[in-house]
Amino acid sequence: MVGTEEKVVEVRNLFKSFGDLKVLQGVDLDLHKGENLVVLGKSGSGKSVLIKIMVGLLKQDSGSMIVLGEDVASLGVKALNKLRLNIGFSFQNSALYDSMTVRENMEFPLVRNVKNLTRKEITMKIEELLDSVGLPQSIDQMPSELSGGQKKRIGVARTLILEPEIMLYDEPTAGLDPITCIDINNLIIQIREQYNTSSIVITHDLTCAKMTGDRQAVLLDGQFKAQGSFEEVFAGAEDQRVKSFYDYNFINS
């Protein structure tokens, strides 16, 4: 198994509905330290709702969500903000500020959240991260001068600057060409090795799932019905919906 026995996220019997719409219906899930866990599930299956409960943006109806040893639903504002600093969220659209250079984009979370850093320390940190994502030459560029794949890399670098223990990647390969997708998948693997992060990768892209995931979890009818290695989940799939997920990805790619 990749990762350790230590759990950084523990979800138990989690339920969440919106009125009559039952979204999560008894979710159990663990994320181990140092592991890349892929979460699959069709649109509207509740992946974002799960992540929002994880970072305290939504509250579950019942069940528990323990993140880095903290019961998220019971945390006050201050403790929640502290926890969130330990969770890096890499957004689908990179979420860079268009009017700021790459350097300014990366400084922003640092200056806001880490006090007493000297200018030199800030620059060194930015340069280290840009090196890690393979874009040291982009430091003074504007986001509009970057390709989609480069923006993704800068977005990941910016998220990593606060040294989060957990990384959440939301559809990291969406909208990229197949070669750039492979680059981003490799980056996700490299980040785990380099920074010992534990990650949840939400994706519809099975190449990404296979490459980056130490473990796969498929959300179906509000529960993780299939969990395991890529082969266990897809080669041995009995549920037609899991099978069709696989067929769709590989027949259409």
Ligand SMILES: Nc1ncnc2c1ncn2[C@@H]1O[C@H](COP(=O)(O)OP(=O)(O)OP(=O)(O)O)[C@@H](O)[C@H]1O
């Ligand atoms: N705040 C909310 N109020 C009401 N309904 C909501 C709310 N948030 C999510 N939902 C509903 O919960 C369901 C699950 O939504 P969610 O965004 O988690 O799906 P998803 O699996 O992330 O989909 P996608 O792959 O398209 O991003 C959807 O039917 C959505 O409309």
